[in-house]
Amino acid sequence: AHSSAPMKIVVVGHVDHGKSTLVGRILSETGALPEGKVEYLKEVCEKRGMPFEWAFVMDALQAERDQGITIDTAQIRFATPFRPYVIIDAPGHKEFLKNMITGAASAEAAVLVIDADEGVQEQSRRHGYLLHLLGLRQIAVAVNKMDLVNFGQARFEEVKAEITVYLNSIGVQPTHVIPVAARSGVNISGPAAETPWYKGPSVLAALDGFEAAKPATDLALRFPVQDVYKFDQRRIIAGRIESGRLKVGDTLVFAPTGKSARIASIETWGVNATVAVSAGAGQSIGVTLDEQIFIERGQVASLAERAPSVSHTLRARLFWLGRNGLKVGSRYKLKLATAEYAVEVIAIERVIDVEDLANHPGAEVGRNAVAEVVFRSRTPIAHDSFLDNPRLGRFVVVEDYDIVGGGVIAEAGGVHQAHK
Ligand code: GDP
Numbered sequence: 138a139h140s141s142a143p144m145k146i147v148v149v150g151h152v153d154h155g156k157s158t159l160v161g162r163i164l165s166e167t168g169a170l171p172e173g174k175v176e177y178l179k180e181v182c183e184k185r186g187m188p189f190e191w192a193f194v195m196d197a198l199q200a201e202r203d204q205g206i207t208i209d210t211a212q213i214r215f216a217t218p219f220r221p222y223v224i225i226d227a228p229g230h231k232e233f234l235k236n237m238i239t240g241a242a243s244a245e246a247a248v249l250v251i252d253a254d255e256g257v258q259e260q261s262r263r264h265g266y267l268l269h270l271l272g273l274r275q276i277a278v279a280v281n282k283m284d285l286v287n288f289g290q291a292r293f294e295e296v297k298a299e300i301t302v303y304l305n306s307i308g309v310q311p312t313h314v315i316p317v318a319a320r321s322g323v324n325i326s327g328p329a330a331e332t333p334w335y336k337g338p339s340v341l342a343a344l345d346g347f348e349a350a351k352p353a354t355d356l357a358l359r360f361p362v363q364d365v366y367k368f369d370q371r372r373i374i375a376g377r378i379e380s381g382r383l384k385v386g387d388t389l390v391f392a393p394t395g396k397s398a399r400i401a402s403i404e405t406w407g408v409n410a411t412v413a414v415s416a417g418a419g420q421s422i423g424v425t426l427d428e429q430i431f432i433e434r435g436q437v438a439s440l441a442e443r444a445p446s447v448s449h450t451l452r453a454r455l456f457w458l459g460r461n462g463l464k465v466g467s468r469y470k471l472k473l474a475t476a477e478y479a480v481e482v483i484a485i486e487r488v489i490d491v492e493d494l495a496n497h498p499g500a501e502v503g504r505n506a507v508a509e510v511v512f513r514s515r516t517p518i519a520h521d522s523f524l525d526n527p528r529l530g531r532f533v534v535v536e537d538y539d540i541v542g543g544g545v546i547a548e549a550g551g552v553h554q555a556h557k
Pocket of ligand 1: 156191
């Protein structure tokens with residue numbers, strides 16, 4: 138039994154380079170598939186006179202999910218003896234990007250699949266770039282279909298060099314580059330006779346080598362205020378703890394005002410409502426303070442020594458969904474945790490076309506484009522960088538009640554002189 142939370146991974150790469158096959162193999166070799174599923178599908182294929190494909194297994198699982206037969210609805214799960222995993226579905230890169238950036242799915246690590254015969258393709262580079270853009274730093278590369286190149290070391294080294302040079306150019310060091318034949322199961326779970334020249338880990342060993350994200354309770358306290366209720370003489374500050382922990386007696390500092398007071402009591406809501414001495418990430422609570430200070434929805438409580446950044450400007454990586462393009466001077470509402478800020482776009486530093494990944498600085502940001510932009514807010518924004526604390530490091534952009542974009546904060550502390 139595993140006590141840790143499953144590690145979230147994504148499998149990306151050019152179409153037909155073998156993503157489904159690799160995932161199917163991984164599920165099979167870790168015993169994660171329903172018993173008899175593969176045998177059954179192999180039989181069906183044989184009867185129809187068509188070759189068996191691991192992608193069929195994935196399709197079958199998907200079909201069952203759509204019909205709601207299996208209990209586990211959202212994601213593909215498996216486990217090694219070391220820890221459990223969830224593979225986040227990455228159907229098209231548009232969907233994937235949107236989900237990653239708006240927080241619907243956030244992976245901790247990725248496997249980039251490259252066909253050994255075809256080599257690095259435009260889409261392989263694009264996916265590597267997008268992973269980097271989203272703040273993913275742990276990427277293992279599977280050079281797949283090694284059987285097509287006779288398990289030749291020379292070809293492997295060629296592909297490895299090409300992808301490594303590219304990833305390095307965008308600031309990513311792949312954790313491992315692994316020669317693989319997903320269809321026949323080479324280097325998936327152990328050393329392979331076909332590649333005696335390869336001394337590195339199998340795919341599963343490489344996954345086990347990824348560093349797990351810190352659990353939210355281990356991050357700095359972030360308690361965004363949802364509401365302030367008054368009962369009799371008491372004032373209760375209600376919200377959900379996004380990260381970290383707090384306890385009675387702690388001094389809370391409220392950003393952006395910087396006002397502070399001590400926690401007099403903590404209570405939890407709902408059916409099991411009780412009084413508590415401490416609470417942690419994921420819990421919805423109410424606290425009372427030992428002093429009357431000005432508090433309103435949108436403020437973020439933290440502990441003094443690890444407070445969030447507060448600034449009027451934000452540099453962010455944005456995924457744009459709006460019908461109208463985003464331009465310098467455009468004004469929006471930015472929602473971050475429980476706060477809402479009136480913001481203006483003051484710079485567009487890069488616009489990355491998701492189709493060709495070309496950089497068009499200063500251009501209007503069109504629908505489905507990714508951009509690096511700078512916002513300025515009328516009131517100071519309490520925030521973290523996405524890498525430091527995803528909970529306070531992402532936001533959505535709203536225009537006329539519609540969500541028109543999602544973003545992650547590139548660096549905490551705002552933007553310095555140049556843009557002020
Ligand atoms: P995806 O589009 O990236 O998910 O690719 P698939 O997993 O659907 O694989 C595309 C094709 O490549 C299928 O016909 C697979 O059988 C084939 N394929 C996958 N892995 C291997 C491999 O290791 N060797 C060979 N020769 N073919 C493979």
